[in-house]
Amino acid sequence: MQPRGIRVRRSPLLVALGLGSLIVGLTPWLGVASTGVRSGPIPRPVPTASALPAAKPAPHHGVVPANAMEPTAPVLARTGWTVTASDEESSGENGRAANVLDGDTATIWHSKWTGTPAPLPHTLTVDMHRTAVVSALVYQPRVVGTNGRIGEYSISLSTDGLNWGSPVATGTLADDAVAKTLGFAPQGARFVRLTAVTEAGNRGPWTSAAELNLLGDPGTPAATVDLPRTGWTATASDEETLKENGRAANVLDGDDGTYWHSRWSGTPAPLPHSLTVDMHRTTAVSALVYQPRKDGANGRAGTYTVTTSTDGTSFGTPVASGTWRDDDTVKTATFTRTVNARFIRLTVSREAGNRGPWTSAAEIRLSGPANPAVHGTWSRVTGFPLVPVATAVLPGDKLLAWSAYAIDRFGGSNGYTQTAILDLKTGRVTQRRIDNTGHDMFCPGIAMLADGRVLVTGGSNADKASIYDPATDAWSATTSMNIARGYQAMTLLSTGEAFVLGGSWSGATGDRAGEVWSPDTRTWRKLPGVPAAPAMTADPRGAYRADNHMWLYATSGGKVLQLGPSKRMNWITTTGNGSITSAGNRADSQDAMTGNAVPYDIGKLLTLGGSPAYEKTPATPRAYTVSVDGDQAKAVRTGDLARARAFSNSVVLPDGKVAVFGGQSYPLPFSDATSVLTPELWDPATGRFTPLATMGIPRNYHSVANLLPDGRIFSGGGGLCGDCATNHADGSVFTPPYLLNADGSPKPRPVITGGVPPRAAAGTSLTVGTGGPVASFVLMRAAAATHSTDNDQRRVPLASTAVSPGSYTVSIPADKGVVLPGTYMLFALDAHGVPSTARFITVT
Known part of the structure; x- marks a missing residue:
């Protein structure tokens, strides 16, 4: 076996943007209204990538990984690109579209403003003059002045510049000078169009941009499903068979502990090396998934191409090419187009770390187009002016989201919170900063109250409690808790009161015993008989991590079943001083922090995923059902997930099935490594999980998922780590297969015509x-x-x-x-x- 070699760390890169000299002037092009009144202060220049500081998380929240600033997708080279605009300022200033590709952030494109300004919307269209896989547009606002910053936007793709189809992304941007990465499902395109619908600050009918960049294949597939490998065979240009079993067949055996390795005994076979999969049938294929070996670094694929064939002899031009990073995460090569092929060939021309003339692969999978009636579909990506770390579904087809004091980072106790509301009917997102409650609501407990209001407790301002009223669209403060908390669990009780337990992430040290909030008195009463200690996991970091994110299920008489993430379950009473008593273990489950529990029927819950510790321990694929009958709780193991997950989100559907989104097989906050991109659907009738259409954007730590009133599911968020590459200030709506025909058209649906009072x-x-x-x-x-x-x-x-x-x-x-x-x-x-x-x- 080849030596492991030394892992080479690549230089971090956030966004490839140049920084030119700054220009100050007195026009809308430079941030001054046409009346001559300056519209706002000149923002500080945006630093180059090498000057960007590392994110500075608050104490207790862990350290952002060293690789967190590495981009999740490569910045595409702009050689040969051209750009056109719906209009541009060329009379009074040089506001031509070409300025967004010149590498100088001091020059900008600006919509026409001399004479009669061109009305919104305005568009910029990039022609790459070649077809490439694209997964995001990076918009750099002007670095001097404010006028023309993009507010509401949409992004469309085309292969020919004529047929655009529906937007792949829409959303609303924050009114600042920070570069914005606007992600969408990776796909092949030649033309990328950015449409500005509004100006961020409503200062006038203008749009401007300093630079545009595009990101390529992020190594994650989208709108695909794994093809069954039954009957497949694999051959290689060469393989190691003398000193170890490095045969090509190992990439199809389902065991990531075995692998194909190019010949290395004696005289190593020189690069390039190739691996060819024969599916023994012609199938529609849209992506190749490459899993590196687990036991060492040598042979990781670096520079690669993928070609296809129907006969095994004639292989056409590459359908995918690029360079994978030198790490052990699973990689995906998304094809520029879906192809019908029998043979798929991966050719590697360079080892990722340049350690030697070797290539290896643990597993190879192929993905094909999803069948909507079986796997569902994803909508366009909706951008938010914040990372949606917490969300609540509201009447009137609204989704409330909030993050922290900042749109993309947390820290301290600042006394205010960034919020946003998504209108599910129009797709529009509006932003608001909440100051009046004195509450930074990052890392909170949440309970939906009996009257429809949303109670939010603790977090960064650890003792505070705030209430959002959807009827008035207003936030107000309520009495602070007796015990300051963060990462606590909450539930409404059958009595209409709200119960809270745990939460050692913030606040002073000490047991985070339970307490109850009364809607009648708007005060909290202590429950000294409900300490958090019996409900803790055995996390090696102690209470700080061990009493987080408990799974609570309220039952009759104000009682609560705490059924995880600790392996021990507990019954809690909330009358008088309260009490907590053992309800037995969750069958043979271990502690499952950052897993979740979902009530899928009356007295029936599904628990799934998680890991023994909050981070840096392998997640589990195990799932259990817990049946509640009176004072009895019985847990039984059900079918396993196809992939182990922590930091995932699970949603019960109206038909009783449970959809699971995102997560990591090895939990690590602020990282997209080991992301699980294929959602799964659990069926209580069979106890089995089946795959759904692949997500285009990872959803891990700080992500959310919610059932929507039209039977679809919102999945979004992830990150909130400041100047890093894993902030996902966006979300997308998943349409489950129960709503779709095989061709993607909607199925006929029942209609409720009346008889439902408020x-x-x-x-x-x-x-x-x-x-x-x-x-x-x-x-x-x-x-x-x-x-x-x-x-x-x-x-x-x-x-x-x-x-x-x-x-x-x-x-x-x-x-x-x-x-x-x-x-x-x-x-x-x-x-x-x-x-x-x-x-x-x-x-x-």
């Missing part, structure tokens, strides 16, 4: 109109998510009786331990499990 008491019945026959009804609690935890989501199937064609009596359970007070989405489902669009109802 409020109804537990134990009452509704007469619901549907306009046609339906099979069942279900209540889905409007939920809130942060840090892989969502204790608010809950699925409650309802008893129903047909009154007449298109009219049903629907009964709400009387037990408030089953249907917690609060806002729900009422869905009707047909016999195939296709859900209607929901109607919101508050159950009292």
